[in-house]
Amino acid sequence: SQQGEEDPQALSIQEGENATMNCSYKTSINNLQWYRQNSGRGLVHLILIRSNEREKHSGRLRVTLDTSKKSSSLLITASRAADTASYFCATGITGGGNKLTFGTGTQLKVEL
């Protein structure tokens, strides 16, 4: 079964708006990562947050992690048409080796 569940499944916004995607997971984790996938391409790592961290920033990206609620959110500020892609959260679990478990993803469309 999937460890991560993203919400919403699809999101359509106007350029310049902020986009927020949420991820929930089921078991204790070691770290949580967000990846981006453009149509027909491989995944690209965006940001990693460890289980002892609560918030992390990278450029226009802000990730939060609430281990008590087993949830994370990815905020993309001032979105651009080039941000159109699918976004996946992936969790690394304690004692899980190098395995990451991916969610089903959020499809983001940023319109001009």
Place this chain on the structure above:
Amino acid sequence: NAGVTQTPKFQVLKTGQSMTLQCAQDMNHEYMSWYRQDPGMGLRLIHYSVGAGITDQGEVPNGYNVSRSTTEDFPLRLLSAAPSQTSVYFCASSKRGLAGAKETQYFGPGTRLLVL
């Protein structure tokens, strides 16, 4: 660095045929993994390796074999292709993390496989 490379980019097989999907990385990463991605789903782990000579099963290993004779290469073998194995396959690699934490995974461009 070329990063993670995969060949072929696209392959059509008939049911029952076998083939090997190639994956190579030039970043001297210890960890390598194979995932499959199906429409509307995230990536599911097929097999992974924590170093040369060491492999283990992931979530969906049936019908696939792997080996890791070198740090650089991690081929995925389909023993007898079935239509259910039609998918996009991604190889990924990562370096050993600090205190057991698992670091960023770097993905290849994928191989699209169609089994008729």
